[in-house]
Amino acid sequence: KAGVTQTPRYLIKTRGQQVTLSCSPISGHRSVSWYQQTPGQGLQFLFEYFSETQRNKGNFPGRFSGRQFSNSRSEMNVSTLELGDSALYLCASSFGGANEKLLFGSGTQLSVL
């Protein structure tokens, strides 16, 4: 069974650009969550999508957005990149019930120069 797949694995952008990250959940999983991991702030919740609808949202500015497609694949977008957006962005999937086991991908390492 394939795991959660995130692409690309590494990304380098410059300030002011925008970026789109992709996540393919495990087959059958309908919930996709996104987390930002940095050395200073640790792991922080960005948002969760379930059946193409945003179900939860963390405390991030509107520059961070996401969407989910009918096949449960998800993308997150960050516009007007700032240096502080450099982080490992992790995607996790589950069947969609509350407090379920989340399965994480290996993440996309974003560097903003």
Added chain:
Amino acid sequence: QQQVKQSPQSLIVQKGGISIINCAYENTAFDYFPWYQQFPGKGPALLIAIRPDVSEKKEGRFTISFNKSAKQFSLHIMDSQPGDSATYFCAASKGNAGNMLTFGGGTRLMVKP
């Protein structure tokens, strides 16, 4: 606002010893407390989880102890092995909040041979 505080930040244990990591939470609405293990270059992986109606849960060498009145929970790794060397995160979530996890700051564990 750091709702889940984790200590210590780093821990060195001899092979065969017991590793103990502690977490404290503030939000009494939390009702699910998982522990995740993360190796370099990988996403976090669920180790073990507990709900507040249970004071202890054991899975193999890993045990969670939970103290609801003190709003604290801890992870014990018995017979620690070099392969356990990783970063460990405690987390918490509310049952009505989908899969929105609030993570502790992480503990970097090194098990010396």
